Amino acid sequence: MPLTSFVPGHDDSVSRRHWLAQAGGGFGSLALAAMLHDEARAGKSLPESPFAPKQPHHPPRAQRVISLFMHGGPSHVDLFDPKPDLARYAGQPIPDSYGEVMTRRKVAKNPLLGPVKPFRPRGESGLEISDFLPHMATMADDLCVVRSCHGDSVNHPQSVYQMNTGSILMGRPSLGSWVAYGLGSENQNLPAFLVLPDPSGGIKGGPPAWGSGYLPATYQGTTLRPGPSPLLHLQPPENVGPARQRKALDLVRRMNADHFADRSEDSELAARINSYELAFRMQTAAPELVDLAGETAATLEMYGINDRQTRQFGTRCLLARRLIERGVRFVQLYSGDTNGWDAHKDVMENHTMMCGRTDKPVTALMTDLKQRGLMDDTLVIWGGEFGRMPMSEQGTGRDHNPWGFTTVFAGAGVKGGYAYGATDPIGLRAETNPVHIHDLHATILWILGMDHEQLTFFHNGRDERLTDVSGHVVHDILGSQVSS
Secondary structure, eight states, X not given: OOOOOOOTTSOSOOOHHHHHHHGGGGHHHHHHHHHHHHHHHHTTOOOOOTTSOOOOSSOOSOXXXXXXXXXXXXXHHHHTOOOHHHHHTTTSOOOGGGOOOOOSSSOTTSOBOOOSSOEEEETTTTEEEETTOHHHHTTGGGEEEEEEEEOSXXXXXXXXXXXXXXXXXXXXXXXXXXXXXXXXXXXXXXXXXXXEOOTTOOOTTOGGGGOOTTSOGGGSOEEOOSSSOSSTTOSOOTTOOHHHHHHHHHHHHHHHHHHHTTOTTOHHHHHHXXXXXXXXXXXXXXXXXXXXXXXXXXXXXXXXXXXXXXXXXXXXXHHHHHHHHTTOSEEXXXXXXXXXXXXXXXXXXXXXXXXXXXXXXXXXXXXXXXHTTOGGGEXXXXXXXXXXXXXXXXXXXXXXXXXXXXXXXXXXXBOTTEEEOEEOTTSSSEEESOEEHHHHXXXXXXXXXXXXXXXXXXXXXXXXXXXTTOOOOOGGGBOTTSOO
């Protein structure tokens, strides 16, 4: 017999759910909610994998990114941005026409320092590259050199944060985290975002440079250490076999499902639950990843792994290739310890050392990607947090310069053998087609198939994004397949 509503003029036949909602001043709906909640808990549902592949906003040029971060600030006017006027007026003070120069130290009135090594036209394109980089010079026709980059801070930590997160303030999500959040991963046995720091020491600003900020904690960068144990605490004790471990993990999974039923909005809890399963899968995937025994002797030689000078960075470049082969979405390598490319005292000495460590491995990475057919859909980015001043410091060094510097792109359909934008005649400020860091980020996301204005996360009452409220895609560095 159907329940009746007892309301004149209404259909006599109503559902049990409707009646419960009406009865007892609405208390029945509370009972119903409890029943449905119990049913949900009985299903023991766990948070969905945050790394499941997601659809981009438009057809992408790249499926993955390798970011080569030259920590400390490589000198654009000594590497990729030739300035004849800087050579011509070397030893003289900066002309008054350049106005007030913002510097960290009192170097604004110091004499100009000319390029410390000559530039030469390279490849069929004639792209000019310094003698500091003889190996990368052979790849000139594959490189897109953006010479008009600029940022907002003259200090290392804030500039490292901005180049990685879009903000000079600590605590915002990094570019790699946004990419992992927006696209997921092609390999569920490895994190979507992996970081390979310089073994010599940490960077200015520390791990927040690859943190997830207000995004779910799952999307922060996972650090891959050098040596046979790339991830700490990954291996179980010798007396714990796979079957026993699987049983323990299944128990934890059931308990987590019950715990998560009441806390589904807790992103840190969701991240921790997913990390158990991911760590179990990584116990098989990670050791194989760092085992280079299967690489040929020619490959090891190409990356400079047999050379003491290039061994460390060469190994990380080779690991980067192996990671993206296995579906990792974003890989970031750091060159330079606490000081790195920070050439305050002597550009020649500093850049001879840093280029000597990285030039051959970077070239090997790009060559290897091309040979394996991976360059077409992999975006390689080379650059630091800022450039260097045209004025001298301590006679032969240069101070920080965020007002004009260079970032290099390769692969993923960007224009090769191409220089975009320009700094002024002495390399002090971005002058022609200036590209702010927000523009760089918008362009990188676009290459990956994401619109930087649509890739958002609701936080503190607003839709946050990597590029804040600005950023323009630099379509001119892209091939004809990408519409403007």
